[in-house]
Amino acid sequence: MRRALILVQILVAAILTLTAHGARAEAPSVIRVAFAGVGIGNRPFVGGSSLSVVHARGLLEEEFKKDNIKIEWSFFKGAGPAVNEAYANRLLDFALQGDLPSSIGRAGGLKTKLLAGVSTMQHTYLAVPADSSIASLADLKGKKVALFKGTNLQLAVNKILAGSGLSERDLRILNMDSATAKAALATRDIDAAFGGYDLLTLQDQGVAKIVYSTKNDSPAYLRHAHLIVTEDFANKYPDITRRVVKVVVQAAHWIAQNEANPAPIYQLWSKSGVPYSNFKADQTGDSLKVRASPLFDEYLISRYKAAVADAKRFGLIRNTFDVDSWIDLRFLNAALKELNLEGYWPEFDANGKVKHPGRS
Template sequence: MKRLIIAAITALITSSAMAEEVTIRFGYPGIGLDNRQYSQGDATSYARAREFIEKEFAADKDVKIEWTFFRGAGPALNESIAASQLDFFLLGDLPAIVGRSRGLEHKFVFATGRHQPIYLAVPADSTIQSINDVKGKKVALFKGTNLQLATDRVLSTHGLKEKDVRFINLDTNAAVPALTSGNVDAVFGGPEYLALAKKGIVKIVYTTKGDDPTLGRNSSYLVTTAFEQAHPDITQRVVTTFVKAAAFASDPANKDEVFDGWSLSGFPKETFEADIEGDTLANRLNPLIDDFVVARYKEQAARAKAYGLIKTDVDVDGWFEPKYLQQALKDLKLETYWSSFKVDGEIETAGVLDKKQTN
């Protein structure tokens, strides 16, 4: 009898332990060169490069970590969310809004990218010199990503509409050879074109840097509602770990180390140097959910519906879940580390990093 009781208790303990096993599945809407399982440009990609998450849960033998990088960017990542294959993920504003409009249930836990510049690249011998010159031209653009609506807004501020341009839907891997071979006249994209410009293969004739501060792209970090409700403790640890990575990466003293981490994606450090010129990592990697971030998402949701990209209104206010970010900032003593911004992109309350760089 005693043996039976011991066996039953052992089985119960084993069953309980098995029930507590958790695999945290992270998704990223991009991939490094040559299919490298790394990316660049935000704090979570730096955390991935230096295994911040893996180290946080190293002592938790029942917790496993999985990363998936998507060549198809936001649209492909949304498909994986719909199939319940991810728990945490980065998304640009448009694909996140599209997913929410289609019933995907997730929470916006912190900002991952602000003021991410858009670049207009053209062949080295092109006569295109400005935004206005793309009218009637064949231009590559990765549609369905946060680049699409952001580019439309750039055009509108310069007196153009999407229909004024002959857009060709190409992802980055296809757009680069299309541009260099002359199959398209120009391409709107990110810092991946800066290395080509330095080599003289293409020219950058416009960037949102220095233009209206509400231009550019924004992205967010999200957790599925199901995971957040089932594992609030793990959710907090994940958010705190990423905020810690953002704090480290935002410090100018750590810039070289951050760029080294991002270079695991295959992009050279010179690309990141050129991209951040005239800006700061603190500005780009600021995780706060302030008036600026809320306004950008409301604006993009309205634009997405106006352009027919979504059919219903999206409740933006009910989407944000700032409690994990606020707890992380408190625990890490970072409440005043980053600046908070007004709707128009002007600083509302200067953070420690911005004060240091202006003094």
């Protein structure tokens, strides 16, 4: 009888040990997160998104501290294409990436899933030297123009040019990252540069002037960025994935709560080296709550479907793929429910019209 009891105790202890090992196996030792970009002067910080808030405030570190899971942040000067390369080499789990590079990666065979919006409806700017005679998109024909290829900027610019009856072939396109393009503008080695809100700094300095922006053009030209994850990570660690998405949603909620007084947001983002005033100018006239919304509503889904189709049309990808199966809303829906934020953000239909106004 005593021997049988001892055997039972040994068996129970073995089962508990195996269960504990199994539980630990379901959590990684490190979560690797990347930004498809880098701050001014290669600072390890990129502003302008809910993931920027997560990074700056150490929210992922706080969430996973009790699990002894480390957070490893990476910043890629090579932007979206560099993120794709890192994914191909199995060096990343999550990333902030734009619509075009992630589409290129997926079309090329990278097994990824889109989880949530982090910075949508981004604007594109065209800057020229302060004394340039270029005054419109039409004036770019035959000019030396900087464009960061492989990024979501390239797809937006292709659409913008097409709207004016132009294509990349009508311009002398030079592939330059943001820092290189700004330096080339300052030295007048190029005639113009397409870019984001950081080009506003050159205008403030009197070095360049903005002659075009999507603020005054079709919403179809806006750019979008999201939180993306590898299928392997999401399948192996579904609860960890849910918690990462939850933290991103919390950051988006913080941005929305500060929309009426956005100074704390711009101050945080200015750690990137981009001036506070640039973020303020870029966001003026737009809703911070909407642009930081994590939702993949009908509008954003339609924009990603259009991005894939347009990328194929412009020869940026060879094959299209099913966007609906690429977007995985399980983790976002679970996070929204857990945080009682269902129905909080406005929802838009495929045409960009308000379908649900959201709540405060």
